[in-house]
Amino acid sequence: MRILGQIFTSTFRWTWRLLNFLRELILNLFLVLLLLVGGGIYLYFQNSTTPAIPEHGALLVDLSGVVVDQPSMNNKIRQWGRELLSASSNRLQENSLFELVSSIRKAKDDKTITGMVLQLNDFGGADQPSLHYIGKALREFRDSGKPIIAIGDSYSQMQYYLASYANRIYLSPQGSVDLRGFASNNLYYKSLLEMFKVTSHIFRVGTYKSAVEPLIRDDMSLAAREADSRWIGGLWQNYLDTVAANRQLTPQQLFPGADNVLSGLQASGGDTACYALDNKLVDELASRTAIEDQLVKTFGWNKRANNFNAISIYDYQLKPADTQGDEIAVVFANGAIIDGPQAAGTVGDDTTAAELRQVRLDPIIKAVVLRVNSPGGSVSASEVIRAELAEIRAAGKPVVVSMGGMAASGGYWISTPADYIIASPSTLTGSIGIFGIINTYERTLDSIGVHTDGVATSPLADITATKALPPAFSQIMQLSIEHGYKNFIDLVAKARKMVPQQVDQIAQGHVWLGSDAKANGLVDQLGDFDDAVKKVAELAKLKQWKLNWFVDTPSLTEMVLSHFSGSIHAMLPAAIQAILPAPLASVAMTVKEQSGLLNNLNDPQNRYAFCLTCGEVR
Numbered sequence: 001m002r003i004l005g006q007i008f009t010s011t012f013r014w015t016w017r018l019l020n021f022l023r024e025l026i027l028n029l030f031l032v033l034l035l036l037v038g039g040g041i042y043l044y045f046q047n048s049t050t051p052a053i054p055e056h057g058a059l060l061v062d063l064s065g066v067v068v069d070q071p072s073m074n075n076k077i078r079q080w081g082r083e084l085l086s087a088s089s090n091r092l093q094e095n096s097l098f099e100l101v102s103s104i105r106k107a108k109d110d111k112t113i114t115g116m117v118l119q120l121n122d123f124g125g126a127d128q129p130s131l132h133y134i135g136k137a138l139r140e141f142r143d144s145g146k147p148i149i150a151i152g153d154s155y156s157q158m159q160y161y162l163a164s165y166a167n168r169i170y171l172s173p174q175g176s177v178d179l180r181g182f183a184s185n186n187l188y189y190k191s192l193l194e195m196f197k198v199t200s201h202i203f204r205v206g207t208y209k210s211a212v213e214p215l216i217r218d219d220m221s222l223a224a225r226e227a228d229s230r231w232i233g234g235l236w237q238n239y240l241d242t243v244a245a246n247r248q249l250t251p252q253q254l255f256p257g258a259d260n261v262l263s264g265l266q267a268s269g270g271d272t273a274c275y276a277l278d279n280k281l282v283d284e285l286a287s288r289t290a291i292e293d294q295l296v297k298t299f300g301w302n303k304r305a306n307n308f309n310a311i312s313i314y315d316y317q318l319k320p321a322d323t324q325g326d327e328i329a330v331v332f333a334n335g336a337i338i339d340g341p342q343a344a345g346t347v348g349d350d351t352t353a354a355e356l357r358q359v360r361l362d363p364i365i366k367a368v369v370l371r372v373n374s375p376g377g378s379v380s381a382s383e384v385i386r387a388e389l390a391e392i393r394a395a396g397k398p399v400v401v402s403m404g405g406m407a408a409s410g411g412y413w414i415s416t417p418a419d420y421i422i423a424s425p426s427t428l429t430g431s432i433g434i435f436g437i438i439n440t441y442e443r444t445l446d447s448i449g450v451h452t453d454g455v456a457t458s459p460l461a462d463i464t465a466t467k468a469l470p471p472a473f474s475q476i477m478q479l480s481i482e483h484g485y486k487n488f489i490d491l492v493a494k495a496r497k498m499v500p501q502q503v504d505q506i507a508q509g510h511v512w513l514g515s516d517a518k519a520n521g522l523v524d525q526l527g528d529f530d531d532a533v534k535k536v537a538e539l540a541k542l543k544q545w546k547l548n549w550f551v552d553t554p555s556l557t558e559m560v561l562s563h564f565s566g567s568i569h570a571m572l573p574a575a576i577q578a579i580l581p582a583p584l585a586s587v588a589m590t591v592k593e594q595s596g597l598l599n600n601l602n603d604p605q606n607r608y609a610f611c612l613t614c615g616e617v618r
Helices: 002-047 075-085 097-108 128-143 157-163 190-195 210-216 222-246 258-267 272-278 288-299 349-361 379-394 442-447 471-496 500-506 514-519 529-540 556-579 582-599
Strands: 057-061 065-068 094-096 113-119 123-125 148-152 168-171 199-205 310-312 326-334 336-338 346-348 365-374 376-378 399-408 420-423 428-430 434-440 511-513 545-550 608-610
Touching (some): 065 097, 094 097, 097 128, 113 288, 128 148, 128 157, 148 157, 157 222, 199 210, 199 471, 210 222, 222 514, 346 349, 349 365, 349 545, 379 399, 399 529, 420 529, 428 514, 434 471, 511 514
Parallel strands (some): 057 113, 057 310, 148 168, 336 346, 336 376, 365 399
Antiparallel strands (some): 199 434, 428 511, 434 608
């Protein structure tokens, strides 16, 4: 026994020493790496120079990652981080929609740029209004007489949307154009919550307010199915109309339906590239070498780069034009609306309200464009932002809302004070409704022999997640939700010059496409960001102006930490997903996305104006 004890003690001692050694080694390696990254960033900015633009060459639009209204981190930092550490985070990179469009428009008038090459293999996508806005800039570039050539091993639906604006589309002989349609799916947890004996207390107003359905159902309700089918069908039709027009096809020719696609593939022996060529989705099948030869003939050979003459859009920089006049502020509401300071991918009411207050008090700023791309969120936070925006209008400064991919629920709430609202035909908006969720775990605890008891001066004081909600509190919550819905309806009615009954008929949590919202009087005009700037300048009676972009500038520490978190986020899920079957990997990602949204909900009264399905289109 004594010998066994010594063996156990010795093993434990050496194991503990080994763990300590590994801990110190990992911490030291991390510290060294952090110092190297920090020093590298400092040297990069000290010695950074803009790459020379070739005398004549192409603008290479080699987009990596997704395009968003407001990136959470500076593009240059992400680009540099990948070059230094070779992190596989391309698909996580966020590109500014407005910087991208500005670069394309500058290149259109730049005599050194003789054309454009769209290389979209690493492009992860964007919402449809953003794609349309980029397409508008591509059309302007093409109409200037400069050719656009799209090259790709394969094209996803979003990649193909942009490629369709090209004069000529090349595809690898082993590639495909993956047109399938759109789908929106949610996970439903009723049976899971029942299995764990979690009690979900739901308070809501609105027939179509489906955000709470995952907690109370195992499938989609008929009302939600009908509503979602309408707007997702409209999105797909908008996609087909735009891309088909670009390719000089009919929507039916572009996507003849699943059965006809299957028949076409059977006729081509399953050759997806030949199917794309035969159906005029692309102009030529060619290997990378053959495509490079064509690009060299068009743009010339660059000996130093050992490639055709081109400059990446990430390196292409021109000095901004010297604009004179007063300022138009551009404030972003991008992400779920939460109470408190802003975090990446959210709209914090404290942060946004402070920006709007600065706009109101700055005499140089004469007007504001609020760019909304939000599914909503906290009712109290939405009201803080709405009230501050109303103060700007009361101060005599025009307010125009430019809606991006979505401005639903709380995203529409904060838009109501505007003098004018402009949405894309594909914007998801409306979803005027309110709900509340409180989960309690008394049955879960009872099942494992844990019970809660105590005393309270009133039932309203005895509110805890370990007990059932008192009936009086449940009634108060429902009254609060109904009152919040009435406030929402009244705000919309006053802003849109309707009566509350009219608003209620198009509210009830119903999601509308921008085109339908225009027909229902919820927006004033269909258009894009350019139209919003033009309108607000007109309302402010400005002949000359410059845009003042309210964009956070991250600190050096935030840049470094963001790069590390992005790299880890990119590598670990990829390693896990490589092991999981594709359907399981998809489920894991969906769970993560939905739980991430719900984690951001922090309204002090548990009231939310939120559209869960608006951002789930695939």
